[in-house]
Amino acid sequence: MTESRSTTRPTPSSTGASAPAGLSFTKGHGTGNDFVLTLDPEGVGPTDPAFVARLCDRHRGIGADGYIRAVRSSALPEGRALLQTEPAAEWFMDYRNGDGSVSEMCGNGVRVFAHFLLAASVAELPEGGELAIGTRAGVKRVTRSGSGYAVDMGPWEFIMPEAAVSRGMDSLVDVGGLDVDRPALSVSMGNPHTVVALAERAELDLVELHRAPVVDPPPVHGTNVELVVPSDPLIGADGVGRLTMRVHERGVGETQSCGTGACAAAAATRFWAGPTAPAQWLVTVPGGVVGVTFFDGPEGREHVQLSGPAVLVADGTLLPGF
Numbered sequence: 001m002t003e004s005r006s007t008t009r010p011t012p013s014s015t016g017a018s019a020p021a022g023l024s025f026t027k028g029h030g031t032g033n034d035f036v037l038t039l040d041p042e043g044v045g046p047t048d049p050a051f052v053a054r055l056c057d058r059h060r061g062i063g064a065d066g067y068i069r070a071v072r073s074s075a076l077p078e079g080r081a082l083l084q085t086e087p088a089a090e091w092f093m094d095y096r097n098g099d100g101s102v103s104e105m106c107g108n109g110v111r112v113f114a115h116f117l118l119a120a121s122v123a124e125l126p127e128g129g130e131l132a133i134g135t136r137a138g139v140k141r142v143t144r145s146g147s148g149y150a151v152d153m154g155p156w157e158f159i160m161p162e163a164a165v166s167r168g169m170d171s172l173v174d175v176g177g178l179d180v181d182r183p184a185l186s187v188s189m190g191n192p193h194t195v196v197a198l199a200e201r202a203e204l205d206l207v208e209l210h211r212a213p214v215v216d217p218p219p220v221h222g223t224n225v226e227l228v229v230p231s232d233p234l235i236g237a238d239g240v241g242r243l244t245m246r247v248h249e250r251g252v253g254e255t256q257s258c259g260t261g262a263c264a265a266a267a268a269t270r271f272w273a274g275p276t277a278p279a280q281w282l283v284t285v286p287g288g289v290v291g292v293t294f295f296d297g298p299e300g301r302e303h304v305q306l307s308g309p310a311v312l313v314a315d316g317t318l319l320p321g322f
């Protein structure tokens with residue numbers, strides 16, 4: 001099987017140093033996918049993987065699935081590149097997984113990031129307006145949606161389009177708790193996902209995600225794995241498609257939710273369901289429900305909109321010696 005498109009794993013733009021005494025942080029989450037956030041306009045705060053892993057440790061640190069720095073785009077090379085064409089993207093979401101590895105994108109994280117910027121009064125998002133946010137997967141546009149936020153996540157794409165279109169699958173996944181390897185579809189949301197469809201809810205409950213699912217062929221830069229059970233019926237009387245999902249995140253383990261994973265799961269399920277499948281989806285994850293809507297983007301490609309809540313829980317300060 002040849003991979004015609006791979007998702008390139010970014011490298012950190014700075015290795016940083018150990019935590020300065022008194023580093024301020026905020027803890028937040030989106031459907032239980034939780035983050036430690038810091039406001040670091042000049043991009044000088046610590047980012048070394050050992051520090052991030054310590055910070056995100058649930059027993060010895062603050063505890064989180066990911067670490068997010070809010071850095072002015074002008075202070076980072078990736079941000080400066082985006083500003084050339086998107087001058088409105090003043091803030092860059094510098095995202096790291098709980099193990100300290102860098103990721104291109106985080107769907108729940110970008111909603112919480114927007115909420116954090118607004119709470120810190122460093123950005124504005126009037127009703128009906130949009131907030132442009134720089135990420136390693138390009139600029140994402142955030143709008144208000146009910147009591148939460150909606151994000152134009154940009155276009156989705158198959159990572160192995162030929163296999164996806166000809167066979168409806170491109171890889172096999174060995175998942176703990178399931179007796180045989182399952183076929184899967186690889187979808188890029190800027191970051192990589194491998195979506196496995198299960199037949200029924202009982203199977204989803206059997207899955208053991210304390211060990212990472214093994215994907216064949218192995219994705220070059222690793223992958224997030226989504227286990228998905230389509231609802232029965234798949235499409236409700238309201239015309240909305242529904243599915244339930246559990247996820248094993250690259251660089252983390254099982255999480256309560258994954259926004260990019262929900263988008264990838266809806267994209268794969270919609271593809272499997274065929275041309276009459278709806279544009280609107282609700283994805284139930286252990287931590288809640290997120291909305292996924294497909295629409296035609298301005299450049300003529302299909303975009304994905306992700307919507308859901310964003311919650312800030314606490315502000316804190318790291319003590320000297322952490």
Ligand SMILES: N[C@@H](CCC[C@H](N)C(=O)O)C(=O)O
Pocket residue numbers: 033066097102103104105106107108109191192224249250251252257258259260261
């Ligand atoms: N939880 C996130 C995805 C975070 C990054 C992921 N673990 C990766 O390495 O790509 C989401 O809500 O999208």
